[in-house]
Amino acid sequence: MKPLILTIDQGTTSSRAIIYDEAGRPLYKAQRALELEFPQPGWVEVDAIDLWHSVLAVVTEAISQPMIEPGRIAALGITNQRETTVVWDRKTGLPIAKAIVWQSRQTAEICAELRQAGAEEMIRAKTGLPLDPYFSASKIRFILDAVPGAQARAEQGELLCGTIDSWLIWKLTGGEVHATDSSNASRTMLFNIHSGQWDEELLNLFDIPRLMLPEIRDSAGDFGQARLLELTIPILAVLGDQQAALYGQNCLRKGTAKSTFGTGGFLLMNTGTAPVKSDSGLLTTVAWRLEGRTTYALEGSFFTAGSALSWLQDGLHLIDDPGEADQLAGAADPRSTVHFIPALSGLGTPWWNDRVRASFMGMTQGTGKEELVRAVFEAIAYQTATIFNSMQAESRLLLTTLQVDGGLVLSDFFLAFLSDILQLEIGRPVDFEVTAMGVTLLAGLKAGYWSSADIAARTIEVSKTFRPQMPAEESRQRLKDWQRAIGQFCSYY
Numbered sequence: 362m363k364p365l366i367l368t369i370d371q372g373t374t375s376s377r378a379i380i381y382d383e384a385g386r387p388l389y390k391a392q393r394a395l396e397l398e399f400p401q402p403g404w405v406e407v408d409a410i411d412l413w414h415s416v417l418a419v420v421t422e423a424i425s426q427p428m429i430e431p432g433r434i435a436a437l438g439i440t441n442q443r444e445t446t447v448v449w450d451r452k453t454g455l456p457i458a459k460a461i462v463w464q465s466r467q468t469a470e471i472c473a474e475l476r477q478a479g480a481e482e483m484i485r486a487k488t489g490l491p492l493d494p495y496f497s498a499s500k501i502r503f504i505l506d507a508v509p510g511a512q513a514r515a516e517q518g519e520l521l522c523g524t525i526d527s528w529l530i531w532k533l534t535g536g537e538v539h540a541t542d543s544s545n546a547s548r549t550m551l552f553n554i555h556s557g558q559w560d561e562e563l564l565n566l567f568d569i570p571r572l573m574l575p576e577i578r579d580s581a582g583d584f585g586q587a588r589l590l591e592l593t594i595p596i597l598a599v600l601g602d603q604q605a606a607l608y609g610q611n612c613l614r615k616g617t618a619k620s621t622f623g624t625g626g627f628l629l630m631n632t633g634t635a636p637v638k639s640d641s642g643l644l645t646t647v648a649w650r651l652e653g654r655t656t657y658a659l660e661g662s663f664f665t666a667g668s669a670l671s672w673l674q675d676g677l678h679l680i681d682d683p684g685e686a687d688q689l690a691g692a693a694d695p696r697s698t699v700h701f702i703p704a705l706s707g708l709g710t711p712w713w714n715d716r717v718r719a720s721f722m723g724m725t726q727g728t729g730k731e732e733l734v735r736a737v738f739e740a741i742a743y744q745t746a747t748i749f750n751s752m753q754a755e756s757r758l759l760l761t762t763l764q765v766d767g768g769l770v771l772s773d774f775f776l777a778f779l780s781d782i783l784q785l786e787i788g789r790p791v792d793f794e795v796t797a798m799g800v801t802l803l804a805g806l807k808a809g810y811w812s813s814a815d816i817a818a819r820t821i822e823v824s825k826t827f828r829p830q831m832p833a834e835e836s837r838q839r840l841k842d843w844q845r846a847i848g849q850f851c852s853y854y
Contacts, residue, residue: 364435366804367424367594369416370797371441371525372602373397373462373624376412378419379797380429383810387794389426391419398459403466403706406459409447412525413532420589437533437587438598438804440605440796441525443548446500448511448522448573454536457508457520460528461500464625464664464706468499469715475499480566487553487560489636489645491713495662497524498550498567505569518572524548526599527575530584533596538585541575542599543655547647552577554636554647557655580604580649581807598803602796603627604648607658609799610764610790611819618752618760620745621796622769625709626666628748630659632756641751642711649803659756661710661748665703665719667768669737672705679730683771686734690774693735698723700846701736703744710748714851722846741769742779743843749783763787764821766795773825781831782840788823 363383370377377392393415398406424431444463449456461467472492475481481492490496501522505511514520521531527541546552546559551569553560559574578584584596600608603621607629610619615633620626629648636645636657648658670686673679680686700722707715721733753760763785769775770789780787792798802816829836 362430362433364808364810365429365433366436366438366801366808366810367420367434368438368440368797368801368804369420369529370602371412371416371439371529373442373445373464376415376419377797378416378423379794379801380423380434381801385798385801385805385811389423389429390794391422393419397462401467403469405462405465405706407445407462409449409456409460409528412460413529416529424590424592431590431592434592434594436597436804436808437594438800439526439529439596440600440602440800441529441545443524443545443601443603444495444497444500445525446497446504446522447525447528448501448504448520449528449531451519451521454532457511458504461503463495464668465500466494466707466715468494468503471499471502472715475566484550484563487555487563488550489547489554489639490550491642491644492550493713494715495664495709496548496550498563498569501569501573502567512568515570515573518570520573521575522569522573523575526601530596530599533587533589534585535588539575540578540584542580542582543577543647543650544580544601544604545599546577548601554645554657557650579651579653581651581803597807598800600649600800600803603629603660604658605799606766606796607631607648607799608802609795609797610766611817611821612764613817616756616758616760617762619764619766622666622741622765622767624666624668626663626741626744628661628745628752630752630756630758630760632657632659637756639751639755641755642713643748643751643755644710659752661752663703663709663744663748664706666741668705669701669703669741670769673734673737679734683768686738687772687774689731690735690738690772693731694727697728697732697735698842699728699732699736700843701733701740702847702850703737703740708847708851711751712847712851717851720850722850735774738772738775739778740843741775742782743840745779746782746840747844761785764790766790766793776827777830780827780829782836784829784833784836786829787827788821789825789827791822791824
C-alpha cells in the first residue's frame with residue numbers, strides 16, 4: 362500500500378488537517394474555526410484546550426473518511442501559528458492560563474521596562490529580533506507573573522512552556538516528547554540564532570527557568586509517535602507557518618521570497634546559510650534546519666492584513682463579505698488621498714511601535730465606504746512594498762519575483778494594486794495550501810518518499826497573472842505619501 366501523510370495546520374483562527382498521497386496531492390481537508398478572546402483592549406488570548414480539541418476534531422474527521430485507509434498514514438507533519446505561547450502543568454497536561462496569541466500587546470509594559478534597562482541591543486544581536494510583545498519570551502514572563510506560585514513551580518520543574526508546535530507535540534505523544542524545531546525556537550526571543558541553542562543570558566534576563574523549555578530539533582526529524590484514535594504515527598516534520606509557506610512556495614534558493622497575506626502579513630526572503638543583520642527593522646530568523654544545517658531568512662511582519670477586512674465586516678459593518686470589499690475598492694475614486702494607518706494591533710516592520718492605533722487620514726465629505734475599503738487594501742500593499750524595498754537594500758539581492766499566498770490573494774483589486782506598487786508581475790497560485798504543503802514536503806523528505814531534487818524541481822502553478830499598469834513614478838510617489846502619513850501619525854505616540 363502506498364503511504365499517506367497527515368498534516369496538521371494550526372492557525373490563528375482555525376485548525377486544519379489535510380491528508381496527502383505519496384505524490385503530494387491532497388485527498389481530504391478538514392477545518393474548524395477557533396475562537397479568540399479579547400479580555401482587554403490590545404489583548405488577544407486563546408484557550409489552549411479548545412485549540413487542542415479543534416485539532417483532534419479535524420484530525421478525527423480526516424482519518425475517518427471512507428476514502429482514507431488509516432493504516433496507510435505513515436507520517437505526520439505540523440505547521441503552526443508562531444509566537445503564541447502556552448504554559449502548562451507537566452503532570453496534568455493542563456494549561457495554567459489562557460495562551461497569549463502572537464497578536465497580543467499585553468506584554469508591552471514588560472518590553473518597555475527591558476528597553477529602558479538597555480537590553481534591546483543585546484536581544485537583537487543574539488536573536489535577530491527587536492524587543493517587542495510579538496515574541497514569546499515576554500508572554501512566558503507575563504503568565505509566570507500573573508499566576509500565583511507559577512515562578513516557583515517553574516523553577517522546580519513542574520511547569521512547561523512552548524509555542525503551539527510544542528503544545529501539540531506534547532499532547533499528541535501523551536506527554537512523552539517536549540520538543541520544538543529551530544524555526545519556531547527562533548521566534549521566542551530566547552534562542553541564539555548564531556549558536557542554535559537557548560541562550561542563558563536571555564533566559565536570565567527574562568527569568569525563565571531552562572527546565573520549562575522544549576528540546577530544539579531539526580525541522581525534519583524525529584518528534585515522537587503521535588497517538589490518534591487507534592493509530593501510532595511518527596511526527597517527522599515541524600515548521601512555523603511562515604517558514605513552511607517559504608518552503609512550500611519553493612523559495613529554496615538564496616534570494617527567493619514569498620509574502621503571505623492572512624490575518625497578518627509576512628514577507629520572507631531566503632538568505633542562505635548566513636544570517637543577514639538588519640538595521641531597518643527587519644527580522645533575522647531561521648527558515649529551517651535540516652541535517653544540522655541552518656538556512657536563514659529575512660522577514661518583515663505586519664499585524665494588520667486580513668484582520669482589517671474582518672474588522673470592516675464584523676466591527677464597522679461596512680461590508681458583508683470579503684468579496685464585496687473587492688468590488689467596493691474597485692469602485693472607489695482612484696484620486697482619493699485617504700490613507701489607512703494599519704495599526705489595529707500596533708505597527709510591525711519597520712516601525713515596531715506597539716503604542717500606535719489604527720486610523721484613517723485624509724477624509725473629506727466626499728469620502729465613502731468605497732474609499733475606506735480601498736485605503737485598507739492599499740495600506741497592505743504599501744506595508745509589503747516598504748518591507749520588499751528594505752530586504753533588497755539590506756541583503757544586496759535583487760528580488761525579481763515574489764510568490765504570494767493567503768486569503769487576500771483572492772482579491773483581484775489587491776493583487777493588481779500590489780503589482781502596481783511593487784512594479785512586479787504577481788501570479789495568483791492555483792494551490793492556496795502552501796503552508797501545509799511546505800511541512801508535508803519535509804515530512805515526505807524525512808520519510809524517504811521523495812528527494813531534495815524532487816522538491817526543488819516542483820513548479821508553482823498560477824491561475825491568473827497581474828502586471829503593472831501604473832507608471833513607476835506614480836507608484837513611487839504613492840508609496841512615499843503613505844509612508845509620510847505613517848511618520849506623521851506615529852509622531853503623536
